[in-house]
Amino acid sequence: MRLVLLGPPGAGKGTQAALLSDTLKIPHISTGDLFRANISKGTDLGKQAQEYIDAGKLVPTEVTANMVQDRLEQDDAADGFLLDGFPRTIEQAELLEKMLAEKGLHLDHVINYVVSEDVVVERMLARGRGDDNEDTIRTRLEVYRTETAPLIEHYQDILLNIDAEGNVEDITATTLDALDK
Ligand code: ADP
Helix, strand or coil: CEEEEECCCCCCHHHHHHHHHHHHCCCEEEHHHHHHHHHHHCCHHHHHHHHHHHHCCCCCHHHHHHHHHHHHCCHHHCCCEEEECCCCCHHHHHHHHHHHHCCCCCCCEEEEEECCHHHHHHHHHHHCCCCCCHHHHHHHHHHHHHHHCHHHHHCHHHEEEEECCCCHHHHHHHHHHHCCC
16 A cells, blocks of 8 residues: 655654554654654755755755665565555656656555644644754644645545544554554
């Protein structure tokens, strides 16, 4: 199964992805995690991404899309994946569609985690990651509203809306139900 997780920053995509990945036996591919791993290893990619991440802005699409393409070509992603954090713009969605179509593949579902802004701000401040300060959170929410939210409409035909304000286990169960798993 080829899935994309959508939702504002702080919606809990990473938490759900880890749990879903275990049950569905498909790898969790998080662009944020990939960037952070590159930053801590000091790679060129990490250096290119760092200033954008620290400012809460999107890393340029070319950099991000190449990283995703490399990851999707690894063996463990051959039969499915859970993409978390990509695509984040219509342009990235079109690139993903192209990457998949070249192999005769397509996305099965897009899971949209629905949660209010108040709740995501609370969660991000509690999480306290390096890029979770108030200014950066404000920028990331603005980027989400203008760049990422249009994907909800873009993926209308394969979209599953899931209420993401309850407890972690319930949200996982609701997601698996919606996927009929
Ligand atoms: P969150 O879900 O809280 O927004 P992520 O770990 O998904 O956090 O992303 C952290 C940062 O990594 C983003 O604010 C952005 O700078 C960068 N990033 C992640 N995915 C993408 C993407 N698809 N395109 C551009 N930048 C990205």
